[in-house]
Amino acid sequence: MLQLRELITQQGASSSRASGSRPLIIAEAGVNHEGNMEIAYQLIDEAAEAGADAIKFQTYKAELLASQHSPAYWNTQLEPTKTQYDLFKKYDRFWKNEYEELKQRCDLVGIEFLSTPFDVESVAFLSDLMSVFKISSSDITNKPLIEDICGYQKPIILSTGASDIVEVDEALGWIDQSGVSAALMHCVLSYPTKDCDAHLGMIKGLKKRYPQRVIGYSDHTLPGDMKSLEIATILGAEILEKHFTHDKTLPGNDHYHAMDKEDLEIFVKNIDSVLALIGESRKRVLEIEEIARRNARRSLVASRAIPAGSVISIDDLTYKRPAHGISPKLIDHVQGRKARQPIAEDDIITWDLLS
Numbered sequence: 001m002l003q004l005r006e007l008i009t010q011q012g013a014s015s016s017r018a019s020g021s022r023p024l025i026i027a028e029a030g031v032n033h034e035g036n037m038e039i040a041y042q043l044i045d046e047a048a049e050a051g052a053d054a055i056k057f058q059t060y061k062a063e064l065l066a067s068q069h070s071p072a073y074w075n076t077q078l079e080p081t082k083t084q085y086d087l088f089k090k091y092d093r094f095w096k097n098e099y100e101e102l103k104q105r106c107d108l109v110g111i112e113f114l115s116t117p118f119d120v121e122s123v124a125f126l127s128d129l130m131s132v133f134k135i136s137s138s139d140i141t142n143k144p145l146i147e148d149i150c151g152y153q154k155p156i157i158l159s160t161g162a163s164d165i166v167e168v169d170e171a172l173g174w175i176d177q178s179g180v181s182a183a184l185m186h187c188v189l190s191y192p193t194k195d196c197d198a199h200l201g202m203i204k205g206l207k208k209r210y211p212q213r214v215i216g217y218s219d220h221t222l223p224g225d226m227k228s229l230e231i232a233t234i235l236g237a238e239i240l241e242k243h244f245t246h247d248k249t250l251p252g253n254d255h256y257h258a259m260d261k262e263d264l265e266i267f268v269k270n271i272d273s274v275l276a277l278i279g280e281s282r283k284r285v286l287e288i289e290e291i292a293r294r295n296a297r298r299s300l301v302a303s304r305a306i307p308a309g310s311v312i313s314i315d316d317l318t319y320k321r322p323a324h325g326i327s328p329k330l331i332d333h334v335q336g337r338k339a340r341q342p343i344a345e346d347d348i349i350t351w352d353l354l355s
Helices: 004-009 037-050 084-090 096-109 120-126 143-150 165-177 201-209 227-234 261-278 287-295 328-334
Strands: 024-030 054-059 112-117 133-135 156-159 182-187 215-219 239-243 299-302 317-320
Touching (some): 004 024, 004 156, 004 182, 024 037, 024 261, 037 054, 037 096, 037 261, 054 096, 096 112, 096 120, 112 120, 112 133, 120 143, 133 143, 165 182, 182 201, 182 239, 215 227, 227 261, 299 328, 317 328
Parallel strands (some): 054 112, 156 182, 182 215, 215 239
Antiparallel strands (some): 299 317
């Protein structure tokens, strides 16, 4: 199975992936475990069972991430915590030992382990557990952290939420100086993102501007029928990330706009059907078309009786199904030839009838 590292490090990866391939799916568990290892294990198990390729957590300490008066930027009616510090402090109990255990669980059930680091200490110990780093949209301008991550010489998935193209180029410049491969994720940094604000067309814009990079989509819309991820796939996203929870009814910033196991199963089923419909991009004759090719196309046919030795004129010819004789595209090569033998009206013209 294709892994994130392999995908990101391919040059021109979009053109080298198999046609009709499902995007790699990252279930963004974040801190939806709320500091409970059993819930974290449940999230890993359910993500694997539902068809995710990777599950991603978030690794931080509140005091290293936000000042105590950092304002909320989420819907405070759905998540009433007033400061980022207070919200992060609720869920920052996991550290090195816990993530090592989560990595072991991921290996056991066959899903790739990821966690977004928010400080250099977590970068250091997570590097031993992951083959790819994910950088949050919020850190796209954090040059010191990006350069520290680049020092570990592992591919990077960079989210581009709330950034303009100049900032994306700047961040890629820092990454490219280190020789590290990077994938880009379209993302809208709004929780939840309204459908009308998703702007999935930006996926196409990123693919056009960065044709040699893998482009993906990190989704914050409400799960619903999961159409946002289907459309992102059709537009060319090769990595999909969406928040993942075991219970969407729980209070908290990353539960109410997250998908659960059932949502993910619906998406995987639907996208497999969509990709089966899309099929190949290279135009060719399909095996199932061969019968129609021979019987629904036309041949040159005698429009009237043609005596042996007669020079065939355009008036002697018409075109009818099936395509068992000479193709009408070769009519210029037939007129002017002589009939080797009598040809009856409505006979299909074949080369052996001509001199």
